Amino acid sequence: MSPSIAILCQHLLNGVLIGCAYALIAMGLTMIFGVMNIANFAHGEFYMLGGFLAYYLVSLMGLNYFVALPVAVILVVVLAIILQHAIFRRLRDAPMMTTTLVTIGLSIFLEHVALLMWGPQPQSIPTPFPTKPLSFFGVYTTPLYLFCMAVTGALIVVSHILVRRTRMGKAMRATFQNKEASALVGIRIDRIYMYAFAFGAALAAAAGAVLGGFIPVEPTTGSIVTLKAFVVVILGGMGSFVGAIVGGLLLGMAEALGAGYMPTGWKDAIGFFAVILVLLFRPEGLFKRA
Amino acid sequence: MQALKLILAAVVFIALAPFAVAQETVRIGVVQPMTGPVAYDGNIYVNTVKMVVDDLNAKGGVLGKKIELVIEDGACNPAQSVNAGEKLVVRDKVVALLGAFCSTSTAAMMEVAKKHKVPLITGISTAAQLTEQGNPYFFRAVATTPMLGNAFGAVLPGAVKAKRFAFLVLNDDWGRSMVASYPKSIERAGGQIVATEFFQQSDLQFLSQITKVKASNPDAIVLAANTQQAVALSKQIRELGITVPLIGEGSWTSDSYLKLAGPASDGVYGLVEYVYTIHNPINDAFVKEFQAKLKENPTKFAGAAHNAINIVVDAIRRAGAADPEKIRAALEKTDYNGLVGNIKFDAKHQAYGQTVYLAHVKNGVPEVIETATIAKP
Numbered sequence: 001m002s003p004s005i006a007i008l009c010q011h012l013l014n015g016v017l018i019g020c021a022y023a024l025i026a027m028g029l030t031m032i033f034g035v036m037n038i039a040n041f042a043h044g045e046f047y048m049l050g051g052f053l054a055y056y057l058v059s060l061m062g063l064n065y066f067v068a069l070p071v072a073v074i075l076v077v078v079l080a081i082i083l084q085h086a087i088f089r090r091l092r093d094a095p096m097m098t099t100t101l102v103t104i105g106l107s108i109f110l111e112h113v114a115l116l117m118w119g120p121q122p123q124s125i126p127t128p129f130p131t132k133p134l135s136f137f138g139v140y141t142t143p144l145y146l147f148c149m150a151v152t153g154a155l156i157v158v159s160h161i162l163v164r165r166t167r168m169g170k171a172m173r174a175t176f177q178n179k180e181a182s183a184l185v186g187i188r189i190d191r192i193y194m195y196a197f198a199f200g201a202a203l204a205a206a207a208g209a210v211l212g213g214f215i216p217v218e219p220t221t222g223s224i225v226t227l228k229a230f231v232v233v234i235l236g237g238m239g240s241f242v243g244a245i246v247g248g249l250l251l252g253m254a255e256a257l258g259a260g261y262m263p264t265g266w267k268d269a270i271g272f273f274a275v276i277l278v279l280l281f282r283p284e285g286l287f288k289r290a
Numbered sequence: 291m292q293a294l295k296l297i298l299a300a301v302v303f304i305a306l307a308p309f310a311v312a313q314e315t316v317r318i319g320v321v322q323p324m325t326g327p328v329a330y331d332g333n334i335y336v337n338t339v340k341m342v343v344d345d346l347n348a349k350g351g352v353l354g355k356k357i358e359l360v361i362e363d364g365a366c367n368p369a370q371s372v373n374a375g376e377k378l379v380v381r382d383k384v385v386a387l388l389g390a391f392c393s394t395s396t397a398a399m400m401e402v403a404k405k406h407k408v409p410l411i412t413g414i415s416t417a418a419q420l421t422e423q424g425n426p427y428f429f430r431a432v433a434t435t436p437m438l439g440n441a442f443g444a445v446l447p448g449a450v451k452a453k454r455f456a457f458l459v460l461n462d463d464w465g466r467s468m469v470a471s472y473p474k475s476i477e478r479a480g481g482q483i484v485a486t487e488f489f490q491q492s493d494l495q496f497l498s499q500i501t502k503v504k505a506s507n508p509d510a511i512v513l514a515a516n517t518q519q520a521v522a523l524s525k526q527i528r529e530l531g532i533t534v535p536l537i538g539e540g541s542w543t544s545d546s547y548l549k550l551a552g553p554a555s556d557g558v559y560g561l562v563e564y565v566y567t568i569h570n571p572i573n574d575a576f577v578k579e580f581q582a583k584l585k586e587n588p589t590k591f592a593g594a595a596h597n598a599i600n601i602v603v604d605a606i607r608r609a610g611a612a613d614p615e616k617i618r619a620a621l622e623k624t625d626y627n628g629l630v631g632n633i634k635f636d637a638k639h640q641a642y643g644q645t646v647y648l649a650h651v652k653n654g655v656p657e658v659i660e661t662a663t664i665a666k667p
Contacts, residue, residue: 003505004505007502007504010504014501018497119330120332121330121517121546122330122517124522131529131554133528133531140530140531145529214522214525214526214529215494215495216518216522218327219325219329220326220329224494255498256501259502260498260501264487264489264499265461265488267490
């Protein structure tokens with residue numbers, strides 16, 4: 001393969017790796033938004049907690065890496081259920097401004113809890129994978145990157161099937177469309193809310209746990225993750241599941257190729273520029289909700 | 291008449307109030323990032339200053355008074371650093387300020403120092419233009435990036451045996467001044483610059499930038515990053531199959547970096563203002579105390595903190611009064627012998643005379659392979 005094509009393939013591969021992660025995080029955010037009508041500014045903190053808990057379990061408690069990842073996700077789910085019960089259930093009929101402020105407060109709170117518990121030092125999760133890179137015709141990757149792509153990709157597909165094909169998914173989509181009508185036909189809204197919040201948090205935590213192997217986690221990681229997730233969700237359409245997937249991959253690709261063939265100082269600007277264009281010309285996003 | 295007396299008394303009271311506070315202790319304000327992306331390094335700075343001040347207080351403080359530190363979190367955010375600086379000067383009545391960390395925050399705080407006429411000393415911010423503004427209250431006790439570039443750019447091609455250099459640096463004053471200064475002296479020494487790429491303070495994955503650097507086929511990569519980004523960079527560079535030497539300005543020789551980056555740190559070159567493996571009586575004692583109290587080896591940020599607080603206290607001692615204006619005048623005459631040799635300030639308040647180091651990491655230990663003395667600019 002000629003070097004310039006190898007470099008192009010490398011950029012594409014980087015784009016898929018990061019795009020899958022964006023998609024996974026954004027799916028959770030869009031689900032919480034679609035079902036509960038909450039713009040969750042604490043979403044990135046679930047990512048951060050997923051990473052930190054996985055680090056804590058592997059490094060400090062000596063748990064097997066492949067056991068630690070799901071355990072970390074389950075712990076975040078437990079936290080999400082507690083938060084849903086203690087806070088968001090009470091705010092079901094509150095205006096969006098109120099819930100937004102609550103999630104911003106929650107994000108600051110969780111960040112500082114992590115700071116107190118684990119300190120400001122960045123941590124990376126030790127993985128059992130060999131660190132030696134693999135080369136395919138001049139395109140490099142590592143077993144860890146492949147594992148990340150496999151896990152994030154599989155979770156995207158599984159979540160999509162859950163929402164499209166199962167009874168619970170159907171109930172969720174019904175709640176997306178009309179809360180009162182779904183309650184009338186016997187859907188337990190409170191339960192659907194809890195599922196949506198826990199599921200959304202789980203997806204973000206899973207992303208944090210797998211990516212923590214090569215992207216160091218630290219208490220303030222959450223805010224940039226939230227920001228990127230909002231970019232994806234606005235691109236794809238607030239509340240649209242397919243939009244989050246496509247938007248995530250698009251943003252990953254756009255950043256990789258944009259930074260690859262334009263001055264790298266502009267990398268972050270690409271996503272935000274795309275958001276401005278979408279808001280100007282297609283304010284409902286690339287895909288309509290639900 | 292009665293009212294006049296009362297007003298007079300009030301005026302006298304208000305006028306004397308700051309002195310009443312200043313009588314008890316000598317207050318020094320510290321603004322460092324204790325949260326945010328460089329929180330870890332900022333905390334090292336703060337802990338070092340505390341340790342040094344505890345020692346000084348145990349020996350009787352300065353001017354017969356105890357030194358009191360008032361510490362604020364600037365989060366490497368210019369607005370927050372300015373607020374912290376204002377608070378320290380106006381409310382806490384500090385006589386000198388130490389800070390900030392990131393050059394952008396220091397630049398913002400310099401205006402606070404000038405407005406309130408309180409000296410501000412940085413030991414970390416290396417963006418060249420800070421000392422070019424002629425701010426009479428600002429002092430920099432560390433070499434600027436261009437000074438490091440001049441000192442080391444010429445020896446880099448020989449020291450790391452490379453010809454084609456790529457730059458991958460933080461997109462801020464620091465990184466920008468690096469790519470504006472190093473290339474000249476590298477090119478003069480026969481090297482060549484094949485790529486210049488940037489990343490943001492918030493970035494933690496650099497795959498696009500690394501792939502782009504790789505496409506330029508360099509013999510060595512010069513980087514500017516602090517701990518967290520340095521770890522991610524060195525891992526990801528190796529993961530994308532690049533094996534050439536890395537040369538870093540920033541936290542590339544600190545314990546936390548070496549531990550977190552693991553094997554990816556082996557063979558890294560650090561361009562640093564301080565490294566714990568140097569030997570002189572002051573550093574030997576410092577390293578011993580640091581290891582005992584803070585349980586790790588001091589980093590360049592610890593070194594910077596040690597220099598900055600000692601220079602300020604030395605100036606207060608020579609000023610003979612805890613008065614910001616007198617301290618400022620005393621700082622100009624600084625002739626301080628510390629961890630990295632002698633430090634004096636030039637007319638623009640830029641430190642010179644100190645030693646800087648090129649360290650090579652072998653088995654997790656940074657060994658000094660080249661030293662240079664910062665010439666008077």
